Amino acid sequence: MEMAQASIIADLEARNLIAQLAGGDELKRHLAADSRTLYCGFDPTAESLHIGNLLPLLALRRFQLAGHRPVALVGGATGLIGDPSFKDTERNLASIEIIGDWVERIKPQLVRFLDFDCGANSALLVNNLEWTREYDVLGFLRDVGKHFSVNNMIQKESVRQRIERDGEGISYTEFSYMILQSYDFSELFKRYDCTIQVGGSDQWGNITGGIDLTRRLHRQQVYGMTFPLITKADGSKFGKTEKGAVWLDPAKTSPYAFYQFWLNCADADVYHFLRYFTFLSPREIEEIARDDAASQTRPAAQGILAREVTGLVHGEQGLAAAERITAALFSGEVSGLPEEDLRQLEQDGLPCTEIAPQTTLLDVLVESGLARSRRIARDLVGSGAVLVNDASQSAGDEPLNPGLALCGKYFVIRRGKKHHHLVKLV
RNA sequence: GGAGGGGUUCCCGAGUGGCCAAAGGGAUCAGACUGUAAAUCUGACGCGUAAGCUUCGGUGGUUCAAAUCCACCCCCCUCCA
Numbered sequence: 001m002e003m004a005q006a007s008i009i010a011d012l013e014a015r016n017l018i019a020q021l022a023g024g025d026e027l028k029r030h031l032a033a034d035s036r037t038l039y040c041g042f043d044p045t046a047e048s049l050h051i052g053n054l055l056p057l058l059a060l061r062r063f064q065l066a067g068h069r070p071v072a073l074v075g076g077a078t079g080l081i082g083d084p085s086f087k088d089t090e091r092n093l094a095s096i097e098i099i100g101d102w103v104e105r106i107k108p109q110l111v112r113f114l115d116f117d118c119g120a121n122s123a124l125l126v127n128n129l130e131w132t133r134e135y136d137v138l139g140f141l142r143d144v145g146k147h148f149s150v151n152n153m154i155q156k157e158s159v160r161q162r163i164e165r166d167g168e169g170i171s172y173t174e175f176s177y178m179i180l181q182s183y184d185f186s187e188l189f190k191r192y193d194c195t196i197q198v199g200g201s202d203q204w205g206n207i208t209g210g211i212d213l214t215r216r217l218h219r220q221q222v223y224g225m226t227f228p229l230i231t232k233a234d235g236s237k238f239g240k241t242e243k244g245a246v247w248l249d250p251a252k253t254s255p256y257a258f259y260q261f262w263l264n265c266a267d268a269d270v271y272h273f274l275r276y277f278t279f280l281s282p283r284e285i286e287e288i289a290r291d292d293a294a295s296q297t298r299p300a301a302q303g304i305l306a307r308e309v310t311g312l313v314h315g316e317q318g319l320a321a322a323e324r325i326t327a328a329l330f331s332g333e334v335s336g337l338p339e340e341d342l343r344q345l346e347q348d349g350l351p352c353t354e355i356a357p358q359t360t361l362l363d364v365l366v367e368s369g370l371a372r373s374r375r376i377a378r379d380l381v382g383s384g385a386v387l388v389n390d391a392s393q394s395a396g397d398e399p400l401n402p403g404l405a406l407c408g409k410y411f412v413i414r415r416g417k418k419h420h421h422l423v424k425l426v
Numbered sequence: 427g428g429a430g431g432g433g434u435u436c437c438c439g440a441g442u443g444g445c446c447a448a449a450g451g452g453a454u455c456a457g458a459c460u461g462u463a464a465a466u467c468u469g470a471c472g473c474g475u476a477a478g479c480u481u482c483g484g485u486g487g488u489u490c491a492a493a494u495c496c497a498c499c500c501c502c503c504u505c506c507a
Contacts, residue, residue: 233464265463299461299463374473375470375473376455383470385457416455416457417462
């Protein structure tokens with residue numbers, strides 16, 4: 001785990017991973033001088049983390065590889081409040097029980113990216129509920145709240161638009177979020193000598209709040225760093241597919257779907273994303289870009305990106321499964337696959353639906369989720385978008401012909417170019 | 427507590443008694459072209475094979491007819507206190 005400690009900033013810079021530094025050159029010297037403790041918070045806003053969380057998560061790992069000690073904080077307390085930063089509407093609060101459940105699900109996801117057993121810079125996992133649960137309201141308002149100026153807080157860009165925007169507002173609950181997160185930083189400083197907080201650039205206001213509070217509470221200078229907001233060249237939002245967010249939990253987004261997400265990355269983004277989301281060196285990435293530019297064929301970068309990130313998140317096995325499905329569905333005839341391959345597809349996580357005999361194609365499309373309604377299904381069939389075992393379909397009212405089932409029971413249904421579904425006769 | 431403004435289909439947003447399943451834009455999906463890209467063009471986009479049915483914060487009412495009018499309720503915003 002030894003790497004020149006001074007190199008972390010240079011590496012992050014080379015990857016374009018630094019949006020803002022609180023402390024500037026002083027922070028660089030601070031990091032270069034010794035092994036430091038840093039933290040990043042992850043709020044339970046769902047039962048799983050998603051790829052929006054990946055960048056900071058990988059950054060913690062980069063710091064650890066560079067010899068620093070990462071603290072992954074799960075926001076058992078802050079998750080109950082809801083971060084208003086750059087959100088344009090107030091959010092609904094989930095119940096305490098549900099959020100507690102989410103916390104427990106997210107912990108193992110955080111753990112897999114960090115090394116918790118490597119000596120002095122072993123990672124830590126903490127929950128901010130530990131130091132907020134028992135804090136009494138009056139004490140908190142007096143000891144912590146007194147250090148915050150509302151005048152100052154409403155100036156923060158992260159909430160200003162919300163306050164100024166017509167037709168929207170912000171509750172006191174969400175407005176207080178910044179104070180809780182600030183208190184986390186000061187508390188981690190006190191407990192673990194944590195001197196750096198990192199996060200997405202939307203966290204800047206909350207991070208600087210923590211820096212100010214730590215100075216006031218402990219007379220200590222601490223630092224912050226943010227990562228850039230990930231943007232796509234076409235202006236659409238990163239991390240979303242037609243099915244919604246891309247989750248890290250394989251039960252919510254299969255390794256195959258995850259792999260496909262990265263594989264479909266636009267040319268204009270892929271080299272940036274290689275820097276952001278892989279541990280390939282900037283030099284290697286440049287070589288890939290150069291080769292792609294010279295080759296005049298389909299770029300190799302997307303495949304490399306998909307392989308690297310899927311491997312990081314889902315491990316060797318998940319990656320292998322994703323690649324098996326991809327190979328089976330996108331190269332060659334699906335109808336020629338032997339039974340064991342078909343069964344493997346099912347095991348690997350290709351979406352699969354069991355149907356009764358005599359089910360019509362339209363019903364199959366609806367039951368499998370490939371079409372939202374029979375009307376839509378009819379449209380799809382009409383436009384030639386539906387293939388069953390490689391054969392284009394023109395009518396949907398007939399039951400699937402069992403005689404055409406692969407190995408007596410499987411149908412591979414394709415909708416459009418990229419959506420496949422396994423259907424099993426029972 | 428007072429005064430005013432508002433809640434429309436995934437999002438923004440028009441619609442103020444019938445011509446409204448509801449303009450326009452975005453998002454999304456599909457087809458063509460391609461590299462499982464991008465750009466572009468075309469089509470779809472509440473449910474239903476259809477007749478038709480169910481929608482415009484909620485409930486009830488007026489009317490031959492309501493997203494549009496009335497009553498009450500819920501939620502949001504602005505200003506005043």
